[in-house]
Amino acid sequence: MAGTTGTSLPFRLALAQCRLVVGDLAGNAATIRRYAADAAARDAQLVAFPEMALTGYPPEDLVFRRSFCAASEAALRDLAATLVGDGLGELPVVVGYLRRDEHDRPHNSAAVLFGGDVAAATDKVLLPTYGVFDERRYFEPGSTFAAVTVAGVRVGLTICEDLWWPGGPCVAAAAAGVDLVLCINGSPYESGKADVREALIAERAAEAAAPVAYLNQVGGQDELVFDGGSFVVDESGVTLARTDQFTEELFVVDLTLAPRPTTTAAQAAGLRIIRTEIATPSAPRTDPEPLTVAPRRDRLDLDYAAVVTGTRDYVRKNGFETVCLGLSGGIDSALTATVAVDALGADRVHTVAMPSSYSSRHSVDDAAELARRQGTRHRVIAIAPMVEAYQESLHLTGVAEENLQARVRGTLLMGLSNQEGHLVLATGNKSELATGFSTLYGDSVGGFAPIKDIPKSEVWELARWRNAQTPDAPPIPQESIDKPPSAELAPGQLDSDRLPDYTVLDRLLDDYVENDLGRAELLARGFDAETLDRTMRLVDLAEYKRRQYPPGPKVTPRAFGRDRRLPITNRWREGT
Numbered sequence: 001m002a003g004t005t006g007t008s009l010p011f012r013l014a015l016a017q018c019r020l021v022v023g024d025l026a027g028n029a030a031t032i033r034r035y036a037a038d039a040a041a042r043d044a045q046l047v048a049f050p051e052m053a054l055t056g057y058p059p060e061d062l063v064f065r066r067s068f069c070a071a072s073e074a075a076l077r078d079l080a081a082t083l084v085g086d087g088l089g090e091l092p093v094v095v096g097y098l099r100r101d102e103h104d105r106p107h108n109s110a111a112v113l114f115g116g117d118v119a120a121a122t123d124k125v126l127l128p129t130y131g132v133f134d135e136r137r138y139f140e141p142g143s144t145f146a147a148v149t150v151a152g153v154r155v156g157l158t159i160c161e162d163l164w165w166p167g168g169p170c171v172a173a174a175a176a177g178v179d180l181v182l183c184i185n186g187s188p189y190e191s192g193k194a195d196v197r198e199a200l201i202a203e204r205a206a207e208a209a210a211p212v213a214y215l216n217q218v219g220g221q222d223e224l225v226f227d228g229g230s231f232v233v234d235e236s237g238v239t240l241a242r243t244d245q246f247t248e249e250l251f252v253v254d255l256t257l258a259p260r261p262t263t264t265a266a267q268a269a270g271l272r273i274i275r276t277e278i279a280t281p282s283a284p285r286t287d288p289e290p291l292t293v294a295p296r297r298d299r300l301d302l303d304y305a306a307v308v309t310g311t312r313d314y315v316r317k318n319g320f321e322t323v324c325l326g327l328s329g330g331i332d333s334a335l336t337a338t339v340a341v342d343a344l345g346a347d348r349v350h351t352v353a354m355p356s357s358y359s360s361r362h363s364v365d366d367a368a369e370l371a372r373r374q375g376t377r378h379r380v381i382a383i384a385p386m387v388e389a390y391q392e393s394l395h396l397t398g399v400a401e402e403n404l405q406a407r408v409r410g411t412l413l414m415g416l417s418n419q420e421g422h423l424v425l426a427t428g429n430k431s432e433l434a435t436g437f438s439t440l441y442g443d444s445v446g447g448f449a450p451i452k453d454i455p456k457s458e459v460w461e462l463a464r465w466r467n468a469q470t471p472d473a474p475p476i477p478q479e480s481i482d483k484p485p486s487a488e489l490a491p492g493q494l495d496s497d498r499l500p501d502y503t504v505l506d507r508l509l510d511d512y513v514e515n516d517l518g519r520a521e522l523l524a525r526g527f528d529a530e531t532l533d534r535t536m537r538l539v540d541l542a543e544y545k546r547r548q549y550p551p552g553p554k555v556t557p558r559a560f561g562r563d564r565r566l567p568i569t570n571r572w573r574e575g576t
Helices: 023-043 058-062 066-085 161-164 169-177 193-208 299-317 331-344 361-374 384-394 398-420 430-435 456-469 478-482 502-514 519-524 529-541 543-547
Strands: 009-017 046-048 093-100 104-112 117-123 143-150 152-160 179-186 214-218 216-222 224-227 231-233 239-242 250-259 271-278 323-326 349-353 378-379
Touching: 009 023, 009 179, 009 214, 023 093, 023 250, 023 349, 023 502, 046 179, 058 104, 058 117, 058 193, 066 093, 066 104, 066 117, 066 378, 093 179, 093 519, 104 271, 104 378, 117 152, 117 271, 117 378, 143 169, 143 529, 152 161, 152 169, 161 169, 161 179, 169 214, 169 271, 179 193, 193 214, 193 271, 193 323, 216 299, 239 250, 299 331, 299 361, 299 456, 323 331, 323 398, 331 349, 331 361, 331 478, 349 398, 361 378, 361 478, 378 478, 384 398, 430 502, 430 529, 456 478, 456 502, 502 519, 502 529, 519 529
Parallel strands: 009 046, 046 093, 143 271, 152 179, 179 214, 323 349, 349 378
Antiparallel strands: 009 250, 093 104, 104 117, 143 152, 214 231, 216 224, 231 239
């Protein structure tokens, strides 16, 4: 562990794992001031905030709007002055923000505010290309690596993807002789990603020959959900401290650092090293607190937290007070309603049962039972008379008649949304979205889709998991979990009439959608040729539907609409 030999340096670092809003520069600045005051009260020697904390992250193509960049830079200057007025001018504050360089190019940057000014600054070496900045990348060998000396401790500043680059900034950190690398992040949640992060940062700590502090933001932003989970590893890759995921907190870490040899190296790994010294007290005034390592939570716990967090923040940040959704008595709408209640509270969730002439009595009863258990504002509106009115003019049959029922329900929900101000939640899951097993302008209507990135098999898992959290008062009726899934748009209809068994389908979709395997590879994995060909065709033909589906929280590595986009007009077929 750092500091076990030779002269040691005590250092109290505060990591502000906080929730931010894109474009709310004044609100984000207020959040920064509040956490900075808390850090000062706890004797922190440096407090850090996440990537682009001042602008919110990710701002996407706002980065190319000059007025937004100018506002970001002005807000940074105002924040530096305001911190002095708050009595925090002697606390170094690391803030992510957006700036434009002399060539009018946007940069994802970090500044160290101290004494009412910018004491040091650095830019991200790589601008991301996965939809956040829409395939615009800048890398220049002359990019800077900032090493800031605070209370005798040399801290190297990096931003998010900087640490993806082997032999890059962390080699520069070693060359600069830093005692600690600080990396500020806006890293979105994916199942299993936390372990990947810590393993990667452990590798970079070895390159830097110094501990690495990794700070991540928390909260939802459109389809992305940031899970926090900030941590510190020592130079050998051992996790010294870790905070919980999906919590807002000021994470204060007391470190004992071993000073590295002083070096005069001017460059490393193509980066220009900029050194700045800030005169601050050499040690915190209070005794150090023990380092804490929050335990890892299981996959279902974290996936559920992701969809609840994403739903809560999407609704609140976009100014809605209430949501509504169709409650069919089936598992998808049951889980969606439960997520909404956990995110917002039962009094803000309006559920609507919309039985047709094909709806079973038990489905209506199961919907009513869930509403009773959870206390939602529930109503029943029969759609049979509305469907009959359409049919008097249209005389639809088969799939057209089935889709008419779904579209009447969609129109009804949107009417309630317009009249009463609710945000409509779509209830479809990833397996349905993949295969096009939904009706445009019917069950696909809505402003947000909480479980759109959750495969059907996991929908059942999450429902059982959620019930197990409150075994004395399970929110989801067991009948909704146990019944065979059905859209109930025709007599005796079941999902299995048109789709493979979900245990088979979801394994196939994982290989075809998540891993991009081709037909020959899928056959080699043992999938039946007829099932495989039918499923691939359904997936390939449904791209136009997926493009029109509401946004929803990203949980898997290949979320539709964000990570995976195929041409709608596309004649390529596997095996042809």
